[in-house]
Amino acid sequence: MSGAPAQTPQQREQARTIFERGAPGRRAFQCPPLDVPEVDGERLLPARLRRAQPPRLPEVSEPEIVRHYVRLSKRNFDLDSGFYPLGSCTMKHNPRLHERVAALPGHARLHPLQDPERAQGALELMWNLQRALGEIAGLEHVSLQPSAGSHGELAGLLLTRAYHEDRGERRRKVLTPDTAHGTNPATVTMAGLEVVKLATNPDGGIDLDDLRAKADGEVACLMLTNPNTLGLFDRNIQEIARTVHDVGATLYYDGANLNAVMGISRPGDMGFDIVHFNLHKSFTQPHGGGGPGSGPIAVSQRIAPFLPRPLVVRDGDGGFRLEHDGDRSIGRLRGFQGNYGCFVRSYAYICSLGAEGLTDASQTAVLNANYLLARLREHGVAQYLPLAYGQLCLHEFVLSGGPMKRELGLKTLDLAKRLLDHGFHPPTVYFPLLVEEALMVEPTETETRETLDAFAEAIAEILREAAGDPEIARGAPYTTPVRRLDEVAAAKHPVIRQPL
Amino acid sequence: MSGAPAQTPQQREQARTIFERGAPGRRAFQCPPLDVPEVDGERLLPARLRRAQPPRLPEVSEPEIVRHYVRLSKRNFDLDSGFYPLGSCTMKHNPRLHERVAALPGHARLHPLQDPERAQGALELMWNLQRALGEIAGLEHVSLQPSAGSHGELAGLLLTRAYHEDRGERRRKVLTPDTAHGTNPATVTMAGLEVVKLATNPDGGIDLDDLRAKADGEVACLMLTNPNTLGLFDRNIQEIARTVHDVGATLYYDGANLNAVMGISRPGDMGFDIVHFNLHKSFTQPHGGGGPGSGPIAVSQRIAPFLPRPLVVRDGDGGFRLEHDGDRSIGRLRGFQGNYGCFVRSYAYICSLGAEGLTDASQTAVLNANYLLARLREHGVAQYLPLAYGQLCLHEFVLSGGPMKRELGLKTLDLAKRLLDHGFHPPTVYFPLLVEEALMVEPTETETRETLDAFAEAIAEILREAAGDPEIARGAPYTTPVRRLDEVAAAKHPVIRQPL
Amino acid sequence: MSRYTATTDADRAAMLAAIGVDSVAEIFDRQIPAAVRLDRALELPAGLSEHEVFEHLRDLAARNVSAEDELSFLGAGMYDHYVPALIDMLTERSEFLTPYTPYQPEISQGGLQVMFEYQTAISELTALPVSNASMYEGPSALASAGYLAKLHNGRPRFVASAGLHPHTLHTLRTYAHGFGVEVVEVGLRDGVTDADAWAAAIDENTSAAFFAQPNFYGAVEDATALSAAAKEAGAGGAMAGRAAEKEAGAGGATTRGAAGAPVVVAQVDPVTLGILAPPGECGVDVAVGEGQSLGNRLDFGGPSFGFFAAREEYLRRMPGRIAGETRDVDGRRGFVLTLQTREQHIRREKATSNICTAQALNALAGVVHLAWLGRRGIVELGELLLARTHYARETLAALDGIEKLHSQPVVREFALRLDADVAAVRRRCAEHGVNAGADLRALSGRESDRGGLLVAITERRTRADIDRLATVLGAAVAAEREKQAVGV
C-alpha cells in the first residue's frame, strides 16, 4: 500500500462552483416556442427599461447540474445518515411521509390567494393545527404566521408592546436570562425594546433576587426558555410568573425546548402569556440545511386581540375562512398565511403520534438524554467534562469542557472536530455562553440505545486518545472532504461570491 | 498528522445487515386497528395451514431503516455522481422528469386489470410508444411485453420457432457471432435451439465465408448486434441479410447498441426481421442497480401474427383496447402488459427529444466515443491499449490491454480497479471475449467534453504511474469503502444469506 | 444539442479536429453503407420542453381511473397495498436508482448488501435456504422454475394446477413450448386443486408439479398434501428422465442423476406468509412469486419483481444474480456477485438462465418493505387481512344473488358467484365509483368461471369501504337481475 493515495477522490477534488462549470451555449432549460404573434420588442418594453447584458448565470446542461449538486450533497453530513445531537436544535427523525403529503398537488400547487371557499382543506388543516398547538401549549389562541422561531419572538414582543400600548403604557425593558439564545436579545432590539439581563442561580435557573430587583413598572416582558438552554426546568417558574405578572409585564416562552415537555407540562399552565413553537424542532419539519422553519405563536386571552392577521376561523356552518380584520392587531409579519408547507408536515406528525405518541416522544427524549449522561459518567467522562448544572436533565444537557481543556489540553472545539472522524455530528459547542467550553447535547427521542452507547464510547475514546497524544484531536478532522478551515481569513477579506 | 486515522468512518465501519440491527419488539409498521368483528382464528384458518413461527424479519424502527439504507446507498457509485462508461450498457443521463411522470397516481396506482375503457390514457401511451419504436426500428409491429433485453431475445427466438413451425419446419440452429453478448447463446438454449458460432473477420464483422458455410436449411435464425459489441458497424449487413434470408432463416437484431444509430440507420432497413429494444439503455430507463428494464420487440409483417398477446390496438372510433386473441401467437411471456412504468419513462424521453433530439443523441454518442478514442491516442495510450479493430468506432470502442499486460505487467482488471481511486466507474472489462484483456468504453452522449478529457487523463496517469511502479495499480483500489474482495472464497463456500 | 447533451458548436469543432474528420456525418459515412442509412428524418413529433412533456403525461394519466380515483377491490395478482414513503425516498436516491448491476463490487457494496439482505428476507419468508436476487416478475419466475426442473431431471412433462393464475399458466406454456416440455393441467374441486386428479396426473415422467398458494380463486391449498402427493406419485424414473432430456435436446447443464422425484414448485403470495405455513415447511422445493405487494406500485402491471427461493440442492441451477458474503484484502466484510458460473455472461449457451438485467430496484423496495413490516408486522397485517377478508366474504355472500364460489379458507382475496352478468354488474358499480373486483371468466377464459367475481382486500380497504361495496354491489346485482327478469 506504499505510494498509494491516502486521499479519497472527493478529497483530491478542489471545490468548483457551478459558475466554473459548463460552456457558453449549454443549457438545461428549453423554452417553449413563441405561440403568440411577435410584436416589436421596443414597443413592449422600451430599451431604457431593459437589461443590457444578460446576468452571467451558469451555462450548463441538465446532466451537469444533476452531477454537480449530487456530488455537492455528498459533502454534507445529514441526519438520515448519522447521529446529530446538536443541542437546542432537536434533530429528530424526519418521516418521509411528511414530504409525500406536502407534495400532493392539492397542497403544493395551491395558490395562497385561492378563494377560501375553494381552499377549505388547507384552512381546515390550519385550523386543526392551531387547535392542536393550542392544546399542547395550554394557550388556545394561535397564529401560524411567523416564519421561524425568531420571527415568532418578534411577533411575541410586538404583541407585548401592543398590549402595553393598548393600556397606554410604553414599557421598554425586556428581561432575558444570561442563558438565553441569541435570537432573544436580538429580537428585543428589533422590536424597539431594551435588554436587561438576569443572572443564573447555582441550580441553573433564574436568580430570583436579581429578578425581583429588576422587575419594575418599566418591564414589558420576561423571555424564558423552560426547560432552559441548560436542559433544566426552572422549578421556580410559578414564583417567576407571579413576580412578572405582579409588575404588569408579560411572560414569553421560547418554545425551542418544547420537546422536553409535550403532554408533560404546558407553558400556559406555567403562567406564560405568549409561546412560540419551532415546528422545525419539536414537530419535525426537516431542517433543510438552515430552513425552512415555522414559528407559530400561541397566546392567552388578553393578548389574543393583538394577534397578527389573517387568522383562520371557523364559521357557524362549519366552513373555514380567513379573518383579515382586527383593529388592534399588530398587522402582518410577512406575505400570505405563513409556511403552509411546514404546517402540512407538522400536522401529519401530530396525526401520526396523537396524544400518547407526543407524550411518549417527550418521555423518550428525556430518557435518552439522561441515559447518555449516565453512560458518559460510566465512561469517566465527567472527570473532564462535568455536567455544568444539576444531576439530571430534561431533553438535553450541557457539559463543561473546562477541566478537559486544563488537564488534557483539549478544547471543546477539538473534541467536536475529532468526533467528525468518528462519523458523528458534534453537539452544539460554546453555548450557552455562561458555561465554560460548553458542550450541549440533545440526542432526541428517535435515536436507539445502541447509537447513544456508540457516541458515549467515541467521546471516551477521544479523551483516552488525548491523554496519550492531544495533538491528534487538535489536528482533527482528517477524514472529511476538507479539514479545518481558516475562518479568520474568510471574515477578514470576505469573498462571498464567485468572481466572474 | 502522525498517528491520525487514514480510514474514513465508512471504511472503519464493518458491514452490518439490517438483520443485525434493531431489537425484539421494535417496529416501523403500525397496523390499523381491527375494524371488523373478531372471529375465532381457527375458524378462519385452521392451525395446520398456519405458520407456526413468524419469519425472522428485522425488528427495527423507522429511523433505523432510513439510516441503514441511506448509509448503504453511500457505499454505491452512481451515474448521477460520476462518469460511468460501462460498455454495452449505455449509461446515459436519467432525467428526473421521468421519475416524476411515472409516479403520477394515474400511472402508478393504475391496476393492470382496470377495464380498458377506464385505462385509455395508459393504452394510448403504449400505442404511441409502439408506433415510435416501430418507426425507429423500421419495423412497425411492436409488442411491449418483454421485461428486459434477454426476455426480448427469448420472445424473438420463440417467434422464429413459431414462424418456422407455422411453415411446417423444425429448424434448430441459431447462428451467433463470437462477439455476441452472453444472453444470446443462453437464450438460444432456453428456446430449445442450438448455438452455432460464427467467426469474426479482421474488420470486426462477421466472417462471410464462415457464414456462407454454415447457412443452411437447418438454420432458424442469425442473431446479430449492429453495431456489434466492438462498436463497429458490419458493412456487409446487406449481404448477410441476403444470405440468411436465402436459406429461409430470420435475422434477429439485438438492440442493445441501438444508441449508435437512432435516426441514422434502421434495423428494418438493414433487413432484420425481429428487433429487441433495451428501454433501459437507449431510452434511458434508470438501471436501478440491475433493473428494472424493459425489452419491447418490433417485427416485420411475416412475424407479426406470432407476437405475444395481448397487444394494444386502436379501434376505428379512436379508442384503444387490448387484443387478447391470436391463434398463432406464441402466448404470454409474463403477467399483465409489461413494465408499464418503464414505458412511461421512455415515452417521456421520446416526447422530450423528438425526431431531431434522438438523432442528435446518436450523433453525439458517436462523436463522444470517437473523441475519447482520439484523446486516448493523443495521450499515447494506444501503445499499451490499442483499439482492437478498425480506426473509428460508433458509440463505443474496445481496446485490448494485451500490450499493457505484457509491457507494464498490468492487467485490465488492475487498470479498472485503479480507476476507482480516480472516482470513475471503469468501462466494461473482459468482454467481448475474443479481445485479449478487453476494455469496452461507452461514454454516451450526455457526457461533457471536459469529462471525457478527465477520463483520458486518468487512464494516461495510471499508465504513467504503472511504468514507475505497477504495484500501486495491482493493489488498487485504496479509497473505496472496501478494497479488493475475495470472489473465489465467496463462490467456494457460498454464504448467500445472513445466518440468524 | 438537447437539454441532455452538452456539445456546443465550439466543443464539436474541437472534437472533430481531434478525431481528424470534418463532420459527424463523416464518421457515419465512413462506417455505415449509404444503402442502409436513413435518408429522412424520423417521423416523430418535435421535441418538447420539460413542462410540456409533464403536462402531456399528466393528461394521459388523468384519462386513467386509478386506485386513487375509485374504491377498488381489484387484485388477481397485483394489489393496492400502501407503499410507505421511505421506500420512494430510497428508490429515488441516485445511489440506488442510477447504477447498473454491481460489476465492480468495491464501489457497489450498497447494492450488493441490499441483495444479500433481500435474499435473507426471501429465504426467511419462504423457509427455504437459498434465494436469488430477483426475477422479472411472478409468472415468468414460475416458468423459470420449470426450466430449472427441466435441467435438473430432464423429464418431459409439467403438471400444473388450474389454481395457478391464468397468466402464470400461459407463461409456463410459452416457455415450456420453447424448451420442449409438455404441460398438463389439473382441475380444481370446490376451489382447490383436485387431489385425486393431481396424484393421477403425476408420474415418473413429471419434471415439475406447480400450484399456487393461495390459489387464483383465493383459496388456501393444502400445500403439504399436494407436495407429498407429487413426490410420491412422481418418484423414480431416472432413466425416463435422462431419455426425455435427450429427446428435448436441452443444452448444456449436466443433469445430476436425473433426480428421483418431480420438483415441486409453489407460487406463493408473500403478504400471506406471515400467517400461512411457508413453502419450505410444506415440502415445496422451489417457491416463486410476484413481489409487487411488497413495496411496489401497481404501475399498470410492472415493473415489480419476482422472487425465487429453493432448497440447497438447486443452488447451482438457480437463475439470476446471487450476492454472497466475503472479505476484502484488509479483512473487511463485503459482498460480491457469486456463483456466476451459472450465468449467461460466463456460461453462455450452457447457462442455467438467460436473465441479465433483472429487477434490483424493485427488490430493494421489497426488502425495505419487509424490514418496515418487520417480524411482528407481517403477522399483524396477515391477521388483519384475514379478518377483513372473512368479513367481506360473509357480508357479500349474504346478499341476494351472490354466493361464495367455494368454501375454502381465504386470506386476502375471495371468489364469489353472481347471479347476473359480471361485466354489467361491474359497470354499474363503476358508475358509483366502486371497482368491485376482477371478472373471473374474462381473466381465465373458463366457462366454469361465468358469474365469477374476485374481490381483493388490503389494509387500505376498511370496513366502511367493504360496507360501501356491499351496498353498491348488492344494488347492482339486484338491478341486473331485475333487468334479466323483465327480459330486457
Added chain:
Amino acid sequence: MSRYTATTDADRAAMLAAIGVDSVAEIFDRQIPAAVRLDRALELPAGLSEHEVFEHLRDLAARNVSAEDELSFLGAGMYDHYVPALIDMLTERSEFLTPYTPYQPEISQGGLQVMFEYQTAISELTALPVSNASMYEGPSALASAGYLAKLHNGRPRFVASAGLHPHTLHTLRTYAHGFGVEVVEVGLRDGVTDADAWAAAIDENTSAAFFAQPNFYGAVEDATALSAAAKEAGAGGAMAGRAAEKEAGAGGATTRGAAGAPVVVAQVDPVTLGILAPPGECGVDVAVGEGQSLGNRLDFGGPSFGFFAAREEYLRRMPGRIAGETRDVDGRRGFVLTLQTREQHIRREKATSNICTAQALNALAGVVHLAWLGRRGIVELGELLLARTHYARETLAALDGIEKLHSQPVVREFALRLDADVAAVRRRCAEHGVNAGADLRALSGRESDRGGLLVAITERRTRADIDRLATVLGAAVAAEREKQAVGV
C-alpha cells in the same frame, strides 16, 4: 413506543438502571413541580398508521382547488411556474433536506457551497455585489431592509410607494412600528409611482425609500428615475439622522456617519431580471424580493425564500447567514459561514437582525433553478412572458366591459378594470374551471381598485389558455353587466 422511537421495554429497563431511577416519571417528578404538571392526557385524537395519515391529508388536499385543478391566472406575489423535476430530487436528498445550519463546515461543504453559489447568482441577477444566503420571504425581507436602513442612517421616516404589494406595505409597517420608524405612503399615477409625490415626500429625514419593480399592478417603474430622485431629495441631514436615531432609541449598531442619503430599496421579481434593467444598474442600494418563482412551489404561500442583495457598503449590516470562501489547513478551497459578528448568536442585542433559521433549502431550489434556466434561458423566459403578457392584456382589454387599469409596460402580470363586480365575475369563471386572477381591491383594500383584476402569466399558460380565459371572462363580464342592467 411509536414507529419513530426505538425504546423497547428491555431498553427502557436497562436505561433506567443506568440512570439510577425507577421510572421515566421519576425523572420528571424530580425536576418539574407537580403544580405545573399536566395531570391528564392531551386532548388530541389517537395516533394513526402511515397510510391513514396519508389518506387523511390527501382528503384535505382534495378539498382544495389547486393550479392542478383549474386554469389559474392567479399571481400577485406567487406564481405557478413549473418546477423542474431535478429540483425535487435535489431538495429531497437527505444530504440537503435533513442537516441544519452548517455550523461544522468540514462536514457541510455541500450546503455552504450552495449558499456561496446562491449568493453569486443573486448578485448577478440584481447586479449588486453582495447577497446574503436567504431571508424568510419577500415582504419581511423588505422590512428587514428597512431595519438595515434604520441602523445605517438612523433617520425617522420611511417613504414607500403604493406600488408595493399590500402585504409588503403591511409587513413594513408592522416591523417599522416596532423599531420606531414612521411609514409614509406615496400614491401612483397611471399605474406607476407618482414621481412628484415621491420627490416631495422624501427629505433628509427619510431613512429609506421603497418601491417595487414591476409593481403590484404589473407596471414597470422607471427605477432609475425613482432612485435618483430619492437620492437627490433625501440628501444631507446627517444631524437630523443622528438625532432621530436617538429619539427612536435603537440599540447598538454604530451608525456610520448617518449617511448622506436615504437607502433606496427595490423589491424586484427575479423572473423578470433577464429582461428588466437590474436594480444595481438603476441606482438601487438594496434589492429584495420573493424567490418563490425560482424553483419553489406555491404551497399556499410558503415556505419559499426571500433574497437580499446590496451595495458593498452595507455588507456588515446585512441580516442573515453569509457564506464565504477560504482554505483548509491543507490548502484546499472551502467555504464557511462568515461575518458572523453581525449575527444574533455572537452579537446578541447588537445584532443586525434576529434571523437564525432561514430558508436554506428553498434557496437551494432557487439557485438550482437559476442554473437550470441559465444565462440564455432567463432571457428567453422573460421574452416569452413579455410577449404572452402583452397578448393576454390586449386580448382581454379588447373585450366589452374590460379595460386596462393603466397603460404602462407590463412583463408578466397586468391589471384590468372590469365594468362589473369582480367577485361575481370570478365566481362565474371558477364555475368554468378558470381562475381569472386576483381581485385587486380585496387584496389592497383600496377603493380605487374597485373593478380591478390582476392577471398573471407564466410559461405554463399558453396562448390557448389565454384564449380560453378571454372566452370565459368575456362571457362572465357580459353576464354580470346584463344582470346589473336589468337591476337584479
